Amino acid sequence: MAKKKTAGVDLGIDEKQRKAIAAGLSTLLADTYTLYLKTHNYHWNVTGPQFNTLHLMFETQYNELALAVDLIAERIRALDEFAPGSYSAFAKLSSVKEADGVPTAEAMIRELAADQLAVVRTARAVFPLADAAHDEPTADLLTQRMQVHEKTAWMLRAMVA
Template identity: 40%
Template structure:
């Protein structure tokens, strides 16, 4: 078991949970002319991410380590700031772009660490997640124009 791979995967789990929480908050509280499109997009994003994080946590377990948990612990590990409940739709989109970009950085780091450790399965899992979050960032940026 490579502890550096596990540590990198644990970071991805923490980031992902923080992003789920932030995206869900935006889903609940978005308002304005873009309400319907953003409300639906945010729901698709957090739903997809919730299923994906389970696969990453299970990969950690398959490697013989424990997956991180607890909202406070995950939030502290992720270090992703929280957005105000009354943020505007554009502020929400910008915030979620930044949160996805933070996660992308940690996904790429995990991919590289897994590659160096010859852990093709973890590397492949990170590559798939990178593709999802790059698309999410593109879509969120496109909303802003």
Template identity: 40%
Template structure:
């Protein structure tokens, strides 16, 4: 019998019919990382927005960061269901190419535009994941990626509408 104190997580082989679950999980990990990064940025905007757009952006981002937080768990659990490990280190969840904290504060319009751009990027990444999942005969991940794209496209539309000229 194994000593339960020494069990460590490891990738495992699954036999559910998914072809190349490693590649699917790798794409899911990219989506998870982007979602987590957007969760943090959405909080930053939520906390720091000022001006005439304050209330509407503050309320919109509150709903968005809640949804994003829930999505991170769904994405990570799908990676595990494919027999792969979800990111273990914080660096695997946060975008290392993100602007540094000493950057000058942005205007409300720039903050909203940044969130819109990131939602659009995650929608594109979700579309790519649908194709990868379908080629791997993984309808579960394809459905998950389609749902994520729906969320990101709607969020981008709402944000885009806020800064339309």
């Protein structure tokens, strides 16, 4: 089934720039969704002396990520492009890799900290595109996402320092 062209909208952003920004946001969406899934998996499967702390921390994190995927997907749609929405599409786009098995609690923390920073790098790579196009709503979204992921990575790293 071919994608239907949306109605088209003049946002004051060049079409090529708009499509490039949406493509970058699609990668950010894939990274965020994959991190959401991985964090939720670790929430379910963490064991050990830090169980309660990590179980609750991972729940807080995956709930925040669930809200973020909606914001990112809606920004893609506001740019008049379609958001990816399948596991196969996310797997092709994401720099965050799924968990292999059930790692130790410390390995979970280290992996999630690294993955949070991977999402920061993806967001940071999209920022110059949004900046060049004077796309302030996307720049604002990216800034907010980088702040959240940098802080979360720091908090995770502090647990295994």
